[in-house]
Amino acid sequence: MIQSRSLKHSVPYIISILFTILFLYAAITKLLDYAQFKLQLQQSTILSGYASSIAWIVPLAEIGVAFTLLLDRFRLYALFASFVLVTLFTTYIVLILNFSDFIPCSCVGVMSALGWTGHIYLNIFLVALSVVGIFFNSGKQKYFFKNTT
Amino acid sequence: MKTKFLKFILPAFAIMMAIGLAFASETETVSRIGYYDHPILGVQSAMVSDDCKPDGALLCKFNGYQLYDEPSLSTELGKN
Numbered sequence: 001m002i003q004s005r006s007l008k009h010s011v012p013y014i015i016s017i018l019f020t021i022l023f024l025y026a027a028i029t030k031l032l033d034y035a036q037f038k039l040q041l042q043q044s045t046i047l048s049g050y051a052s053s054i055a056w057i058v059p060l061a062e063i064g065v066a067f068t069l070l071l072d073r074f075r076l077y078a079l080f081a082s083f084v085l086v087t088l089f090t091t092y093i094v095l096i097l098n099f100s101d102f103i104p105c106s107c108v109g110v111m112s113a114l115g116w117t118g119h120i121y122l123n124i125f126l127v128a129l130s131v132v133g134i135f136f137n138s139g140k141q142k143y144f145f146k147n148t149t
Numbered sequence: 150m151k152t153k154f155l156k157f158i159l160p161a162f163a164i165m166m167a168i169g170l171a172f173a174s175e176t177e178t179v180s181r182i183g184y185y186d187h188p189i190l191g192v193q194s195a196m197v198s199d200d201c202k203p204d205g206a207l208l209c210k211f212n213g214y215q216l217y218d219e220p221s222l223s224t225e226l227g228k229n
Contacts, residue, residue: 013155017159017160017163020160020163020164020167021163021166021167021170022167023167024163024164024167024168024171025167025170025171028167028168028171028172029171029174032171032172036196039194039196040196043195043196043211066167070160070163
């Protein structure tokens, strides 16, 4: 029982710390290389029309989710948001690789070493990780709401 | 002490690590820009995929236009 309660707290917490590092890292690299990130979006056949707004929305959303993950009370919502973000990124990469004439370079940060295919595998792993976090945290959140209402 | 570590020190360390990593890898960023001759707009720039290099065998194109290494359009980019 104690072990189960400890798992319900520590698993989402560790996953949240990992996602915080990942999202903050991704957001800052995008903002540091904003011009290149925007240029890549402009050249994407799927997002070219919304490149300017998306170039701001994506890193700001990542920063927002990264800090919300650190707040115990809102962790479940942040884990859901992480799941949505990572799923959207994965869908975008799959669409770009399969249906776009032009594949933008994967040249920002660790992406250069990873490549697009490696990035897809990493994203699938992250989607699974967010699901695990949601699963463990939802049990804890139910307990929290039961005791506060 | 354990609660303080989990609530403040570990998240702060995670934030600092992410910021540090982002700045550290920023210097490794490879910016590859290719150029192409647009019939109406003239010489335009485009991001080039990593495997497009000067004098590669399979020519690299952007929207059907040949990509070059310089704005002078002298060296063609291609894949090996």
